[in-house]
Each structure stands twice: as structure tokens, then as C-alpha cells.
Amino acid sequence: MFEIKTKIAVLVSGSGSNLQAIIENIENRSLNCEISYVIADRDCYAIERAKNYKIRTVVLERKIFGKRLSEEINLLLKNTDEEISYIILAGYLSILSKEFIQDWNKKIINIHPSLLPKYGGRGMYGLKVHKAVLENGEKKSGCTIHYVDSGIDTGKPIMKMEVPVLKNDTPETLQKRVLEKEHILLIEGIKKLISR
Numbered sequence: 001m002f003e004i005k006t007k008i009a010v011l012v013s014g015s016g017s018n019l020q021a022i023i024e025n026i027e028n029r030s031l032n033c034e035i036s037y038v039i040a041d042r043d044c045y046a047i048e049r050a051k052n053y054k055i056r057t058v059v060l061e062r063k064i065f066g067k068r069l070s071e072e073i074n075l076l077l078k079n080t081d082e083e084i085s086y087i088i089l090a091g092y093l094s095i096l097s098k099e100f101i102q103d104w105n106k107k108i109i110n111i112h113p114s115l116l117p118k119y120g121g122r123g124m125y126g127l128k129v130h131k132a133v134l135e136n137g138e139k140k141s142g143c144t145i146h147y148v149d150s151g152i153d154t155g156k157p158i159m160k161m162e163v164p165v166l167k168n169d170t171p172e173t174l175q176k177r178v179l180e181k182e183h184i185l186l187i188e189g190i191k192k193l194i195s196r
């Protein structure tokens with residue numbers, strides 16, 4: 001029987017391990033969707049990962065497009081013959097414009113490496129998050145999937161997963177353990193999103 005798959009675009013800026021989790025879950029049929037585009041705001045390893053699976057990739061460099069970046073992404077997403085339903089921010093570090101977010105209201109989700117609202121907001125990304133968690137002597141950390149609104153990491157949470165902070169943790173070891181949970185949480189979040 002012909003199966004209709006939900007089409008998604010994945011926006012990335014980094015190593016793309018979350019993207020890899022999405023790809024693998026699509027490949028093993030745990031996730032019933034299709035990646036129409038992987039879009040990066042800089043040259044990054046995530047793009048290589050997408051190319052390995054022959055997924056359409058585009059790099060729209062933030063340093064070239066500046067304030068027009070969101071507009072350019074939107075043009076790309078709207079002027080394709082694919083009907084893209086959702087946008088997944090998987091380690092994407094540029095801020096999307098208010099117009100873009102309005103246009104895709106409740107259709108963009110982001111994964112963040114902390115238990116939001118703690119350790120979110122401007123400048124809180126990657127290792128900086130885990131460093132701040134350790135400096136504040138937190139006993140637990142984790143990750144959050146949330147809808148994207150016009151604030152930074154302020155959109156409605158969808159799901160969270162906790163990770164204990166261990167006595168000898170460094171930002172790197174904590175990041176690694178949180179990332180493992182991210183790969184699980186992101187898939188659960190996408191499943192929830194596409195089954196709405």
C-alpha cells in the first residue's frame with residue numbers, strides 16, 4: 001500500500017548527532033517521516049552526515065545572509081514541490097525571525113541541552129550550558145524539546161528527560177550523557193508532533 005510520509009526539514013549548525021538519530025530512526029522505520037531538506041547556517045559535519053544518505057542539503061551561511069537568513073530559508077522551504085509540514089531545529093544556532101516563526105506557528109520544534117527554563121536564553125548553547133550547570137552545583141540536568149516561539153528557548157515545552165549530575169562530571173562528560181538522552185527524546189518529540 002502507498003504510504004504518505006510526513007515531510008520535515010532539519011536545521012543544523014554542528015556535528016549533527018541529533019540529525020543522525022533522526023535519519024537512523026527513519027531508516028529502521030521507527031519514525032514515519034521523510035527529511036526533505038537539511039539546511040545549515042554554516043559549513044558543518046551535519047551536512048556530511050546528510051550527504052551520506054543522499055538527503056538534499058543546503059548551506060545558507062549566516063555570515064553571508066545576515067538578517068535575511070530566515071527569509072532565505074523560508075523561500076527555500078516554500079518554493080519546493082515538497083509539502084514540508086514541520087521544521088526540526090537539531091542543534092541549530094541562528095535565531096529565526098518573528099515573521100518566520102509566525103509563518104510556521106506550532107510547526108517548529110527545538111531540542112535544548114538543559115531542563116528549561118533553566119539554562120536557556122541568549123548565549124546558552126552547547127558546552128556553555130553544561131559548564132553553567134556544573135558551576136551552579138546542580139544535582140540534575142537533562143534536555144527539553146519545545147515549540148519555538150519568538151523568544152529564545154521560551155516556547156511551550158513538549159517533553160523533558162532528566163540526567164543526574166555526577167560528582168566527577170566535567171562539561172564534556174555531562175554533555176555526552178545528555179546528548180545520549182537527546183537522541184531518544186528528539187525521536188519521541190517528533191513522533192508526538194507528527195501524530196497530532
Ligand code: GAR
Binds near residue numbers: 090
Ligand atoms: C545539542 O546538544 C543540542 O541540544 C544543542 O546543540 C547540540 C547539537 O549537537 N543545541 C543548543 O544548544 C540550542 N540552544 P548535534 O549537532 O550533535 O546534534
